[in-house]
Amino acid sequence: MQTHEIRRRFLDYFERNGHTVVPSASLISQDATVLFTIAGMAPFKPYFLGQSTPPFPGATSVQKCVRTGDIDNVGVTTRHNTFFQMAGNFSFGDYFKAGAIEHAWTLLTAPLDEGGFALDKDRLWVTVYESDDEAIELWQRIAGLPAERIQRRGMDDNFWSMGVPGPCGPCSEIYYDRGPEFGAEGGPVADEDRYLEVWNLVFMQDMRGESSGDGKGAFPILGPLPSQNIDTGLGVERLAFLLQGVDNVYETDLLRPIIATVEQLSGKKYGSGDHQADVRFRVIADHSRSGMLLIGDGVTPGNEGRGYVLRRLLRRAIRSARLLGVSEPIMPTLMSTVRDLMSPSYPELAEDYTRIEKVAITEEQAFLRTLSSGSKLFDVAAGELKGEQTTVLPGATAFTLHDTQGFPIDLTLEMASEAGLTVDVAEFERLMKEQKDRARADAKARKGGFADLSVYRGLLDQGPTRFTGYSELTTDGVVRGIVVDGALAQVATEGQTVELVLDQTPLYAEAGGQDSDAGTITGPDGRAEVIDVQKVDRKLWVHKIRVTDGELVTGSTVTAQVDPEWRIGARQAHSGTHVVHAALRQVLGPEALQSGSYNKPGYLRLDFAWNAGLSADQRAELEEVSNRAVRADLGVRVLYGSQDEARAMGAIALFGETYDDTVRIVEIGGPWSVELCGGTHVDHSSQIGPIALVGESSIGSGLRRVEAAVGLEAFHRLAAERAIVAQLASSLKVQPGEVPGRVEALVEKLRQTEKELAGMRAAQLKASASALAAGAVRVGAGDRAVSLVAATAPAGTAAGDVRGLATDVRAALQGPGVVAIFAPGEGSVAFCVAVTPPAVQAGWAAGDLAKQFLPAIGGRGGGKKDMAQGGGTNPDGIPAAIEALRQALAQEQV
Incomplete structure (x- = not known):
């Protein structure tokens, strides 16, 4: 059974049984504590934590996941993957243990013609938490499992929590016996290679407290949850290699063809007895697939965070190919292979393939240059160490490779190991810390987030904040809640900085690259200035305010007002961002897609995937196209529709953003600029005012940034430049148009004088x-x-x-x-x-x-x-x- 069919059967079964099918969330995690989505339950975490009320009693999904904690084991073993698909079914206070066990057993063992997976019942084993007698009884009654195929295990194996105080509970894992040729008898407690875990059922029934702090991870159980929940996870790739009759995940239909492609390119055979070569084949297969899925979700290679992980994956794959003897660029072939394999489940990979391929190819080109120069430096250093009869590469050398050649420390460690060397990692980390500390000292403080969202649960249950700012700048609203130091309060008094939630507001919350509105909130007995506005759970507008006079009280009616001058500038800058994006695609081509933006009154910046700096002519043309669009007085239209309808219109979705089922579509000049956007905009493009480019630079490999002044700020900038030209013309006693020639002549004269002085x-x-x-x-x-x-x-x-x-x-x-x-x-x-x-x-x-x-x-x-x-x-x-x-x-x- 093909992997795509496994996904379809799983979702179909649970949809037939009353679950809402939820599409996979992005690999870019919405949880600030992790870089990537690492589990199927991650998108539902707010429901399990009690931060938000679930909109359905049961859900099912096949979630894209990336885990890189054991990246060094990828390829070394045949069961580790960085990218995997986690199928799951979730109950929010609906069914519990009996329902979860019945669903899992039915789907796994039902015949193929009934929509099941037809696994042999006699080869299935389960483990339960050591004290969960109820689960044992249910497995025996519902599935008919004999007692000898049900094994008890301790907290490390069969008890689940998020690692922090909150929901927790016992779990039950389902295993498949692959046969005596794969290991010893005795069930999962004896051998987890022979007995392969397929599905984990978490029975979320308790609330846990803080860890004891003894280093053993123990924590108290505070009592039962108000409602019992179910969270399950079935490994799609693991089930695939069982149903396809192969030995491991690399032999399945979604990975073996990638290995076959590398066999053709390298002239070597996988599985020929060369373990090191087989490891490299598997690394290429895994990392190229993970890389494509990450690029597809908007990650670009970089030196920090998600970008660093992607860069490491792609570069490990490229280097492994070189070590297999592949001399030509490998990314074009790998990306097209992965696209063909994965697009039946993720059609957006085919739709966005041009951009994805360009990002991967650009990274390969950059790395091959780095690999050539960096390898020479490494070889020289390694040779000197051997001459000195030492086996430790100094951390300073590793740091130089990282800082000047772009060598990730992981690559240096790999090369050192292959050369029989170790690396002074402590010294490397010290030098890296010093560099980061210096950078941090120059960086501006970032806005704080909302660390503990549970305080907003009750406010969320009252319904979402109604945003009125598309049509008005002043709105009367009721103060739903005031949050002081993470706790609800009744009153905010003069001098306090607090967070305030209204039932409705005209103040825009920072999103989609647009900064939050400035404004005021005035009540019967007090007044406050608005410092910042952020969203919680994408539904609740939280105003960070400073009370400047009197007090504001929970339950009172207040007037929220946007600073009208701020909003004019904000609308100009955001619409200007759309215009520059459309102009950029017109000048460079459709693959020059926005990968990030920021705009505020008078200023915009736009990041886009591109592998070369813009020429003077391209910059001039970009500015010309943008301002012609402004002069053309293009109409700005806002529509609402489904994501499918938006795609049919050619609307561009911004990477890293999350959209609801019904999306807001902003058109400028009809099809010339169509984007999904929740921001505030002008009514006609002429209202944007002049757009003046002020900068164009690289912000990472394959990533560029343009910056522009907008509206009155653009006029001020151009006026200042005109004044400078006038001053130069006066000093040089020439007409303004003659300034460039006169300056060039002076520069040449200065150059000749410096040459003469140098000779002297x-x-x-x-x-x-x-x-x-x-x-x-x-x-x-x-x-x-x-x-x-x-x-x-x-x-x-x-x-x-x-x-x-x-x-x-x-x-x-x-x-x-x-x-x-x-x-x-x-x-x-x-x-x-x-x-x-x-x-x-x-x-x-x-x-x-x-x-x-x-x-x-x-x-x-x-x-x-x-x-x-x-x-x-x-x-x-x-x-x-x-x-x-x-x-x-x-x-x-x-």
């Missing part, structure tokens, strides 16, 4: 080199004696000229000689040590000599035997440094 400085340094060489003094005795020139460079010598001066002085010396030149600066000093060939033969080394005086100047540096250079922070220490060098040469201790 070089001549002066040559002359000073002869003078310095003439002042050489004899230091030391016997075969180790040298002529020493240790001096401060002539005034005005740039740090970059120190090496050249030292080289010239060395050339003027006869016989064994050592030259040390120091160039002081403002709080700094540059130095260079040069040693003549006869002095090198006598045993002197420039790098060793430099170490003798580095402490005196607070310096760092090094080099080879004939030349060393570096810098320091204490120019006052130059005399002491010269003396330290003279003594070292005189005492012959180096």
Whole structure:
């Protein structure tokens, strides 16, 4: 049975039995505590935690999941995958243990012609929580399982919780006996390779407390839940390899064809007895599939968070292909193979294939450049370590590979292991932390989230906040709740900063890239300014306010008002973002899709997938197309429809956003710009005002950002630039149109003058080199004696000229000689040590000599035997440094 058929049968069965079919959520988790959706129950977590009331008594889904915690085991074993599909059925206070057991047993064992999976009942085993006698009785009564095929297990195996205080309960796992050829007898407690877990049924019946803190994970059971829930998870891939009669997940219909593709490209055979090659085949199959699904859901390769995980997956696949002997780019072939395999279940992969393929190909091109240069650096470092008879690669080397070559530490660890080396990970992590701390010190503080959403449960149960801001800027509403320090309060008083929930509001909550509205909330006895507006569970508008006068009271009627000037600017910026996006696709092509945005009054930025910087002509054309659309006074129309209707219109959905079944569609100029969007917009494009591009830059591999000023801010910016041109024209005594030519002429004249000055400085340094060489003094005795020139460079010598001066002085010396030149600066000093060939033969080394005086100047540096250079922070220490060098040469201790 094909995997797509397994998915269909599962959903059909539960739909027939009264469950609402819920489409898979995005792999981008809506839970801020995790990067990806890691379990089938994740989209339903607010219902289980009591943060939101479920809209249906029962649901079923096949959820896309990605887990990367055991990525190093992928390929090494035949059952680990990073991407997998988790089929599940969920009950919210409807049926409980008996219903869950009956559904699972019926579906697994029913004949194929009745919609089941026809598993042999005699090969099914179950485990239950050690004290769950009720589950044992139900398995015996409903399924007819004999007692010897029901095994009790402890909390580590058969008790479920989210890892935090909240719902929990025992679970029951269903296993399939694959036969004696796969392991020992004795059930799941004896061998979980032979007895393969297929389905886990969680009986959510209790409330747990905080862990005991003893490191053992123990926690108290506080009592039963108000309603009992069911959460199950069936591994689609595991069931597939059982029903397809193969040994492991890599032999199934959705992974084996990828391996076959790599066999054709590499000329090697999978399963030929070369374990290392088989691991690489499996890594490529798993990671290319996971990579495509992640790109499909809007993740782009990067150096942090989700982007880093995607980058690691793609680069491991690419490198594994290289190690199998594939010399040509592999991503185009892999992506098309994965598309054909997965699109029957996920048709959006085929619809969005052009963009997905481009992201993958761009990452491969970037990595191949990185792999070539980084591998050379690694090989040099590894060779030096072997020469020094050490097996530990310094953390500083790993950091350099990461920082300058884009090598993830995981890749360095893999290459080191293959070379018989280890890596000083502690030093690497210390250097990474220092770098992040520096970046963090320059970063702006981000807005805080709502950590504990349970306080909003009662407010959510009163219904969603009604947003009136599409049609009005002032709305009277009732204060449903005031939240102070995570708890409900009756009153907010002057000077307090609190969170406030209204039954209706005109204030826009930050979403879809648009910043929240500014405004005020005024009650009978007080007034507050609105600092921020955010959504909870996408239904509840939570206003962060600062009470400026009097007090606001729960239950009172207040007036919420949007700052009208703010809203004008917000509408211009958001509509401007749509216009720039459409213009960008017109100029570059339809694959230049937005991958993120931010807009506020007067400003917009738009991120998009592209692998090269925009040329001056492209930037000019982008600005031209955008402003022509503004001048054309295009109509702006808002429609509502289903997601299917929106797709039929060609509407663009933004990656990472979550949409309801009924979506809001914003058209600008008919089909020219059609996007799903909940933001506020102008009525006609002419109301946007001028759009002035202010920046275009890279924000990661294959990802670009354009920024623009909008409306009055664009006018101010253009006016400021006009004033600068006028000032330049006045200073240069030319007409404004002649400024570029006049500036170019001045720049060329300056360049020629600098060249002449450089020649003069070089001549002066040559002359000073002869003078310095003439002042050489004899230091030391016997075969180790040298002529020493240790001096401060002539005034005005740039740090970059120190090496050249030292080289010239060395050339003027006869016989064994050592030259040390120091160039002081403002709080700094540059130095260079040069040693003549006869002095090198006598045993002197420039790098060793430099170490003798580095402490005196607070310096760092090094080099080879004939030349060393570096810098320091204490120019006052130059005399002491010269003396330290003279003594070292005189005492012959180096």
